[in-house]
Amino acid sequence: AQSVTQPDIHITVSEGASLELRCNYSYGATPYLFWYVQSPGQGLQLLLKYFSGDTLVQGIKGFEAEFKRSQSSFNLRKPSVHWSDAAEYFCSGGSNYKLTFGKGTLLTVNP
Amino acid sequence: DAGVIQSPRHEVTEMGQEVTLRCKPISGHNSLFWYRQTMMRGLELLIYFNNNVPIDDSGMPEDRFSAKMPNASFSTLKIQPSEPRDSAVYFCASNYNYGYTFGSGTRLTVV
Numbered sequence: 001a002q003s004v005t006q007p008d009i010h011i012t013v014s015e016g017a018s019l020e021l022r023c024n025y026s027y028g029a030t031p032y033l034f035w036y037v038q039s040p041g042q043g044l045q046l047l048l049k050y051f052s053g054d055t056l057v058q059g060i061k062g063f064e065a066e067f068k069r070s071q072s073s074f075n076l077r078k079p080s081v082h083w084s085d086a087a088e089y090f091c092s093g094g095s096n097y098k099l100t101f102g103k104g105t106l107l108t109v110n111p
Numbered sequence: 112d113a114g115v116i117q118s119p120r121h122e123v124t125e126m127g128q129e130v131t132l133r134c135k136p137i138s139g140h141n142s143l144f145w146y147r148q149t150m151m152r153g154l155e156l157l158i159y160f161n162n163n164v165p166i167d168d169s170g171m172p173e174d175r176f177s178a179k180m181p182n183a184s185f186s187t188l189k190i191q192p193s194e195p196r197d198s199a200v201y202f203c204a205s206n207y208n209y210g211y212t213f214g215s216g217t218r219l220t221v222v
Contacts (some may be wrong), residue, residue: 031207043215044213097167099211102153103153
């Protein structure tokens with residue numbers, strides 16, 4: 001079955017530290033992959049997406065993600081985290097119109 | 112562009128009552144999705160419309176749920192009768208060429 005897994009439920013980092021959020025997918029073919037961010041009481045905002053081509057994708061707010069077919073992963077990274085990055089992050093994938101979401105990773109940023 | 116607009120933002124209703132959630136997609140987006148978000152189950156796709164036609168409603172939990180899209184600028188999700196287990200945040204999203212945009216959601220509480 002098609003699925004997206006986010007192994008980390010909650011991650012805490014210090015402001016200014018680097019960040020990596022993990023995402024693994026299980027699809028027959030290379031899916032379309034996305035990262036979304038959700039602040040409390042808000043909808044989901046698209047950070048970046050991967051369809052094909054360059055496996056390193058740049059997104060908004062200084063985020064990037066790397067598609068690794070050999071590891072079935074699409075991890076999200078940021079070199080220096082800001083306090084405003086505290087939110088919940090969702091990885092999702094789709095092979096057609098249907099997006100499957102991971103359970104999310106809650107990011108806490110310590111001052 | 113005002114984005115995807117959902118109303119109401121919050122709804123509290125008594126068990127057994129009818130609830131109608133509304134969504135206005137982004138103009139020009141030809142696909143519309145209704146999602147439900149709960150702590151236990153995460154984000155679940157309920158129904159997907161393409162060009163105002165329901166394509167996949169396999170995620171609709173039961174017959175108490177129905178959705179319509181009478182035109183390209185409006186969709187409703189109705190629950191009749193509502194039950195406490197329907198309490199969740201309901202998101203509408205519209206899409207054009209895999210550029211999914213989510214609304215801010217409707218937080219439904221059924222007491």
